[in-house]
Amino acid sequence: SQKIEQNSEALNIQEGKTATLTCNYTNYSPAYLQWYRQDPGRGPVFLLLIRENEKEKRKERLKVTFDTTLKQSLFHITASQPADSATYLCALEDSNYQLIWGAGTKLIIKP
Amino acid sequence: GAVVSQHPSWVICKSGTSVKIECRSLDFQATTMFWYRQFPKQSLMLMATSNEGSKATYEQGVEKDKFLINHASLTLSTLTVTSAHPEDSSFYICSASFGASSRGTQYFGPGTRLLVL
Numbered sequence: 483s484q485k486i487e488q489n490s491e492a493l494n495i496q497e498g499k500t501a502t503l504t505c506n507y508t509n510y511s512p513a514y515l516q517w518y519r520q521d522p523g524r525g526p527v528f529l530l531l532i533r534e535n536e537k538e539k540r541k542e543r544l545k546v547t548f549d550t551t552l553k554q555s556l557f558h559i560t561a562s563q564p565a566d567s568a569t570y571l572c573a574l575e576d577s578n579y580q581l582i583w584g585a586g587t588k589l590i591i592k593p
Numbered sequence: 594g595a596v597v598s599q600h601p602s603w604v605i606c607k608s609g610t611s612v613k614i615e616c617r618s619l620d621f622q623a624t625t626m627f628w629y630r631q632f633p634k635q636s637l638m639l640m641a642t643s644n645e646g647s648k649a650t651y652e653q654g655v656e657k658d659k660f661l662i663n664h665a666s667l668t669l670s671t672l673t674v675t676s677a678h679p680e681d682s683s684f685y686i687c688s689a690s691f692g693a694s695s696r697g698t699q700y701f702g703p704g705t706r707l708l709v710l
Binding site for chain 2: 516518523524525526527528531571580581583584585586
């Protein structure tokens, strides 16, 4: 069956360190993968999109990698700040061009 | 740019009543709008996809007669929860995209929390 998995346990990181979140998928061959941020009681906000032919994408303190062999994307936040605390969702496109969503990983940055 | 609004942000209603939620793209024309529901600590669940001027496409298991979707213009889609029951209590989020399908980035509204008593 097709699955997209994110670590369901909250990730606690000390301020200033790099936070790394994982998104694994099975039985998909997505053309691209996206990462979103969701704050409590709010809709998701788009962060980054990475295509299957891109190994890495950066935006300010954010970096996303995409390994189609491992079927995994990693999302990094460098020099993390308490304001980065949120739930981060990954989403990929299936063969019907629909976005399939992971359940998200809650990130907590401690001062 | 690409701002999506939803109204209301919060609604409490009695069981059996109908509730309408509006989703507007404020600064762009949204060819496609999506409606999701999200339960606490769970993933976004796509309910339906609507393209302006045509009938919405509902996901399996979503009752089209219960969740009425109207996409009357390129900037407005509405979701009406008819005869709401407590199990319909959830967080409803709309999103919009420029494309004709769910390809590409989706821009989300702030969500509507529905509580049915």
